[in-house]
Amino acid sequence: LKTEVIFRIHQMREWIQMKRKPGLTVACAPTMGALHAGHIALIEAARAASDFVVVTIFVNPLQFDRKDDYEAYTRSLVKDLEICRAHKVDAVFVPSGDEMYPVPAGTFIDVPEVSKHLCGSFRPGHFRGVATVVAKLFNIVQPDLAYFGEKDAQQVAVIRKMVTDLNMPVRVVPVPTVREPDGLALSSRNQRLSAEERSIAPILYQALRAAQADVAQGCLDSQAVKSRAQAVLAAQPAVRVEYLEVVDSLSMQPVEAIEGAARIAIAAWVGSTRLIDNVLCTSGEGMVF
Ligand code: PAF
Numbered sequence: 001l002k003t004e005v006i007f008r009i010h011q012m013r014e015w016i017q018m019k020r021k022p023g024l025t026v027a028c029a030p031t032m033g034a035l036h037a038g039h040i041a042l043i044e045a046a047r048a049a050s051d052f053v054v055v056t057i058f059v060n061p062l063q064f065d066r067k068d069d070y071e072a073y074t075r076s077l078v079k080d081l082e083i084c085r086a087h088k089v090d091a092v093f094v095p096s097g098d099e100m101y102p103v104p105a106g107t108f109i110d111v112p113e114v115s116k117h118l119c120g121s122f123r124p125g126h127f128r129g130v131a132t133v134v135a136k137l138f139n140i141v142q143p144d145l146a147y148f149g150e151k152d153a154q155q156v157a158v159i160r161k162m163v164t165d166l167n168m169p170v171r172v173v174p175v176p177t178v179r180e181p182d183g184l185a186l187s188s189r190n191q192r193l194s195a196e197e198r199s200i201a202p203i204l205y206q207a208l209r210a211a212q213a214d215v216a217q218g219c220l221d222s223q224a225v226k227s228r229a230q231a232v233l234a235a236q237p238a239v240r241v242e243y244l245e246v247v248d249s250l251s252m253q254p255v256e257a258i259e260g261a262a263r264i265a266i267a268a269w270v271g272s273t274r275l276i277d278n279v280l281c282t283s284g285e286g287m288v289f
Helices: 009-019 037-049 067-072 077-086 126-141 150-165 188-192 195-200 203-216 222-233
Strands: 004-006 026-031 052-057 091-093 145-149 171-175 239-248 261-270 273-282
Touching: 004 009, 009 052, 009 091, 009 126, 026 037, 026 126, 037 052, 037 077, 037 145, 037 171, 052 077, 052 126, 077 091, 091 126, 126 150, 145 150, 150 171, 150 261, 150 273, 188 273, 203 222, 203 239, 203 261, 203 273, 222 239, 222 261
Parallel strands: 004 091, 026 052, 026 145, 052 091, 145 171
Antiparallel strands: 239 261, 261 273
16 A cells, blocks of 8 residues: 655645545545554544545644744654554645645634633633644545544544534544553643653643542532642642643533533643643543553
């Protein structure tokens, strides 16, 4: 199998048109590159469910609220393409900035309610940038299925709401977070941690797990659940929590009491690196990872 590398929008459209036949499905895994085992999980899930897999690699300037963060974002195309070839991706779409935004964008997709809390309140314009570029990528690739990691649970919720509200013919498929053996959620940003920062970063997941365990044992008060996570985090004063919140897992609105399922989500700075993570908690029904 040859992995096609496509740089231009019109070539991507031609490729899809050539491949698309009744009864065959196209799956897409949109990424910003710097591929790791979390992305490989998306590719494998897509590969198992569809006839053609397209990975998109585009570091989208529209979703970065800080220029330095955009510039510091890891770019590793050669390695990314090797990973795609090794995992039998059919096509990799790698547009340039000029290809995606030949003129400054004048049309945006806003999903205000779902974007309001968590990352949305600390990264102005982030989800507007995500929703807009994902809509563009869907229009270009026209996938039947699209795969996103659950580590970015709010992003999944924003995209789901956009797809539903705008009747986009795409099924959004969330894929469970892939973790290091010590629990740290995989992220391209982990590469920026110093050895000492890396050794303390798993405390985010430890805090979420402690809170999740409390919920599983019947503690349904969000404040109490958050306090439990905060108590774990207090052991590492070097970790600066940006938010720690219990939200409804579809609407991403904070909840005071956990009914059924909720997500505990955290964003924290470890040194100069911002990490996010979340877990689903279900009252009384054991733990879900
Ligand atoms: O999750 C990401 O890598 C990005 O936010 C996405 C979905 C590719 C949009 O740029």
